[in-house]
Amino acid sequence: MSVVEKKLNGGLTERLNTGGFRFTPQRQQVYDVLLQKRDHPTAEEVFIRAKKQMPEISHATVYNCLDALVECGLVRQVQLDRGATRFCPNMHEHCHFYCDVCDTVYDVDLPAKTQPGVPLPKGFKAERYEIAIHGVCPDCARSKAKPV
């Protein structure tokens, strides 16, 4: 990959390198899929979307790429229900709203002060907080409110 291409990929190569990973077209593709449609897809969904552009990509590679992206801080992994893990390329401070009716996930901004409110017992070292809010999204609230 040329220097120009490196500059064009938005720092992906550098972030990967910093994390001890190489740049690969597959990792680029997987990252692009996440950036293109930010609907918190599962690994399986990422696989399906990535295949459209890169038909030879394999299942294991998608998992590998997602793990690499998570490890170098470009992607967040989100566990919300008993189903598959979802992935989110939004690295701004935010939490997730999960609609228990339609399973949709929404990003919710956090006020700056929200984070460090939880006092931990001695010796525990917090590295990150994951806040999930379960409830009903506006669409589903509306449908529920208007029964047949």
Added chain:
Amino acid sequence: MSVVEKKLNGGLTERLNTGGFRFTPQRQQVYDVLLQKRDHPTAEEVFIRAKKQMPEISHATVYNCLDALVECGLVRQVQLDRGATRFCPNMHEHCHFYCDVCDTVYDVDLPAKTQPGVPLPKGFKAERYEIAIHGVCPDCARSKAKPV
């Protein structure tokens, strides 16, 4: 089950009934397993422990019982990593600390004011908050600090 036995099971029967479920020995057993060792076991672990007392209990029943207990508010379901869902009979307001090194889960009390800090966009109805803190527990922090 006699009235006396009902009184002795700590309100389990009533809670189940309120949720539209019947009392069953399996549900009692699964609940007891959770109460006896509060280490956030997975469904599989609950199954193994429950079998010691009730060898005929089946896998599907354990899932059924856990779901029933969750639905009537006696048990919380916790998703912390890509692995199996864990179950927690502590219904006091608390969040979970997950040690990324040893996979242990700790309950962490929340100060009363912590909860409603997240302003939701219009139309969203929050039903519950799940806060997970990822990091390193005291034991693992100690081992890391003393390398060979």
Added chain:
DNA sequence: CTACCCATTTAGAATTATTCTAAATCTTGA
């Protein structure tokens, strides 16, 4: 330039987690 090392990818198998199915059993109320 070449050879080697090692990271990465691939297909597919294996494993793990969860749900489903159909039959048997049990509980409850008429």
Added chain:
DNA sequence: TCAAGATTTAGAATAATTCTAAATGGGTAG
């Protein structure tokens, strides 16, 4: 007692993830 419906059971089916071994490919020491 009987019928309806809830629950349990074993095991199959499905879903999610990880593993394996072979192939590929890039980067670098020589």
